[in-house]
Amino acid sequence: MPLYEYDCRGCGHRFERLVRHTTEPAPPPACPLCESADVERLLSMFAVSSESIRDASIQRARRTLAKSPNRIDRLHAEAVETQEHLRDDYGITPPEKPKTIV
Numbered sequence: 001m002p003l004y005e006y007d008c009r010g011c012g013h014r015f016e017r018l019v020r021h022t023t024e025p026a027p028p029p030a031c032p033l034c035e036s037a038d039v040e041r042l043l044s045m046f047a048v049s050s051e052s053i054r055d056a057s058i059q060r061a062r063r064t065l066a067k068s069p070n071r072i073d074r075l076h077a078e079a080v081e082t083q084e085h086l087r088d089d090y091g092i093t094p095p096e097k098p099k100t101i102v
Helices: 050-069 067-090
Strands: 003-008 014-018 040-041
Touching: none
Parallel strands: none
Antiparallel strands: 003 014, 003 040
């Protein structure tokens, strides 16, 4: 059974549906969000996987993650929490951040 992608013309929702092949064509499925029957079947792309493609995808994801503002904010919050933990529980004052020389 092939997996087809559909795009609803009414609400713009994109969804997938498993379609069983029979001798007569099946009516298009209804949109799961707005239940409209006005859907368009999209051309689906096939996936190719190799070691080089997989490595390139991993590197691209790592670069995207490194630039993510959420990650930077989370790392900053963790550093502040660690400093507070050292100060409150152990009485250790972490060294000041070194100043950069321009």
